[in-house]
Amino acid sequence: MALRFFGKDPDTNGDDCPTVWVDDGTADMVLQGWKADEATEAECLSVGRIPDGEAVIRIPARMVPLVRKACDAAEQRSQLL
Template sequence: MALRFVGKDPESGDHGSPAVWVDEETRDLVIQGWIADAQTQSSCVDEVARPDHEAVVRVPKRLIPLLREAIDVAELD
């Protein structure tokens, strides 16, 4: 698996989160973010069941430009 690093939160300083990568083989997005608080997780589970192998993460709005870039990369043939 080869991951292409797209970028990290510009306000995270020396800390590495949140961040986004693109899997160059599958074109999946790989996102590192904050573990959502209990209230957020509960609200999400009200809408969609969360299996044990999944997590609810929160990504700040300032990462949206990097997510757009990652989506553009993922859509390349």
């Protein structure tokens, strides 16, 4: 697996912060974010369950440009697979 790094939350000290990658082998996006609080999870559960292998996370809005770049890269990569 080769993850292409797109960036960390620009408003943190760089440690333990939301991060965005794209897996070059699958074109999947890989996101590290803050665990959602119980109220957020409860609202998400109103439309379906959260399987054991999944998690609800938060990515700050200030990271939209990084996520957008990763989305574009993932889309381009998926066309090559």
